[in-house]
Amino acid sequence: MFKRWLMIKKLGSEIDLDRLKAVLFLRKKGKDKDINNLLPLLSDKDWNVRNATALTIIKLVNLYPEKKEEILLKLHQLLEKRSLTTKLSVLEILGQLRAYSSKDFIKKIIEESDYDLQYAAIRAIGYLDDVDILSSLKEVVYSKDYITRRAVIFSILRIVNSVEEEKKVELLTPHIHLLIQVYLELNELGEVIYKILDYGDPEQFPGMKPYSEFEIIRLTSLIEQYDYRVPVYKNFAKIIYPLYFPLNS
Numbered sequence: 001m002f003k004r005w006l007m008i009k010k011l012g013s014e015i016d017l018d019r020l021k022a023v024l025f026l027r028k029k030g031k032d033k034d035i036n037n038l039l040p041l042l043s044d045k046d047w048n049v050r051n052a053t054a055l056t057i058i059k060l061v062n063l064y065p066e067k068k069e070e071i072l073l074k075l076h077q078l079l080e081k082r083s084l085t086t087k088l089s090v091l092e093i094l095g096q097l098r099a100y101s102s103k104d105f106i107k108k109i110i111e112e113s114d115y116d117l118q119y120a121a122i123r124a125i126g127y128l129d130d131v132d133i134l135s136s137l138k139e140v141v142y143s144k145d146y147i148t149r150r151a152v153i154f155s156i157l158r159i160v161n162s163v164e165e166e167k168k169v170e171l172l173t174p175h176i177h178l179l180i181q182v183y184l185e186l187n188e189l190g191e192v193i194y195k196i197l198d199y200g201d202p203e204q205f206p207g208m209k210p211y212s213e214f215e216i217i218r219l220t221s222l223i224e225q226y227d228y229r230v231p232v233y234k235n236f237a238k239i240i241y242p243l244y245f246p247l248n249s
Helices: 002-010 016-030 034-043 047-063 065-083 084-097 100-112 115-126 129-139 146-162 164-185 189-197 213-223 231-239
Strands: none
Touching: 002 016, 016 034, 016 047, 034 047, 034 084, 047 065, 047 084, 047 213, 065 084, 065 100, 065 129, 084 100, 100 115, 100 129, 100 146, 100 213, 115 129, 129 164, 146 164, 164 189, 164 213, 164 231, 189 231, 213 231
């Protein structure tokens, strides 16, 4: 009991190592009431303390799920008021907790923030495994910042892989342009792209996206790695050339 009291007291120590040890102690021995004591350390000056605190909060909230909504509300307040470093830690927590109630907060950050915070928000939203989120990523997938683009790819692939196999074509066909961009970046076609080209409903294809000649050549080359089937090429034409070569089903 005394050791626990001493460790909790060390959360306010001026010595970085003391604070870190206290956070790590609570990761093993923490109770539900300790989560609130940890929240201020998400703004700690030391990265190691902030990182350890985020991971400890994630573990404790998972251990005490009845505290989740209360803690999420406080995390949302931190997102609105605190510094960049705090927000980065908060976004990591929201992502790892798969906080669906935070989706609108995270989407707003993706749409309005600079690339540093945007990167963390993209990572976080990818953990939600929600196909509807893909529409929030359709602009940032073209980011000029390489790290941001890689974060988008990581998140989109997580979401794609989370969809049940038998529902992939139906749910992902409306996002075909976004998926093509991802797989072009990876220089592969991707099984899900081929399935959509083979079995997708053309009526569900989204509006035209202007592909460059270079992109079309790359796509054609990637498709040629698969077996030829007429539906694949008809759907490919409808996606790439819908304004120029409309084809009847």
